[in-house]
């Protein structure tokens with residue numbers, strides 16, 4: 001375990017304004033070995049780990065998670081505004097309840113990984129991490145070494161920036177929202193805008209305020225600068241009145257049209273973020289109206305605050321709970337962005353995987369000797385794409401004196417077949433290429 005921790009830490013860039021690491025050992029009780037502010041250098045950490053002695057008592061993982069949670073707070077030297085991670089290394093057999101403490105920690109925005117050693121129980125590990133995707137099981141301690149590299153890579157992943165999207169905020173301005181709560185909504189929207197590259201050809205924002213009726217404050221093609229969007233957000237005035245969320249969803253759809261600046265036609269991700277505090281007065285419309293949005297390629301993300309009904313939020317998000325965010329108070333909105341950004345990133349990344357890629361291979365006689373390398377290279381590039389009808393389309397053409405199409409963008413929607421075609425090209429070597437050139441000429445009417 002010590003070697004594992006040392007290998008993960010050694011792959012990180014430790015420093016006061018870079019990565020901070022803390023370490024807690026637990027069994028029945030827990031013992032803080034060092035907190036996030038103790039060491040700003042690698043050597044100090046490695047020495048402390050070497051000197052650590054095993055506690056050798058019971059296993060109270062739940063208690064330890066509650067205990068460690070405070071060290072992520074600003075008061076204890078944590079930086080809640082940066083990415084925060086917890087790695088729990090255990091055999092999973094806890095003597096106390098871990099589910100609730102683990103959820104409370106994740107609700108603070110701390111991404112939790114659990115690493116199981118020695119015949120660990122994977123469902124128990126999922127309780128800790130909140131998702132089986134953040135569970136690693138290693139049967140041997142040696143296996144941890146390789147895992148260290150994997151984990152360090154995940155931590156090093158650059159903060160995701162949303163480069164290109166059409167995002168409309170649908171904001172509940174009904175009378176149930178208090179003045180300061182409306183301000184918090186504005187703060188939240190500002191934090192999303194701040195994290196994004198705003199521009200005519202980058203991310204566009206729009207805002208629709210609703211209560212009894214919905215009204216567009218600004219559309220996707222009105223403001224193309226970050227500063228101006230932030231200004232416009234500050235100028236929003238709460239309309240007061242009832243809460244007709246269903247009608248507001250229906251109203252939103254048209255604002256994704258090209259006329260209002262929506263870029264669905266060129267496959268820019270379309271996102272509607274609904275922020276609401278309470279039960280809709282027309283809740284029976286929520287399903288149909290949000291379905292209509294999805295049918296038109298709009299991802300609906302719901303953000304519920306105060307007494308919002310979880311069921312309603314889920315309905316609006318198409319029963320995809322990963323797109324539902326729920327905070328108990330409006331203050332929570334300000335740190336909520338950290339949790340939402342991976343979802344936004346996934347939504348926008350998926351759209352980026354929709355690619356048209358064409359290879360143009362030089363078959364002039366000057367590079368005949370390199371043909372083999374070129375083919376292998378092409379195949380390896382294709383291998384990195386998700387070739388399918390919905391995502392990447394790949395085409396291939398070759399040229400020497402004149403270009404010749406070989407694979408059209410719609411020829412294959414299956415990667416294996418496409419790579420097979422590329423690798424088993426019927427002509428190899430100079431002679432055959434010459435022959436092909438003749439054929440090309442003959443076909444070239």
Ligand SMILES: [Mg+2]
Nearest residue numbers: 174176243278
């Ligand atoms: Mg209301």
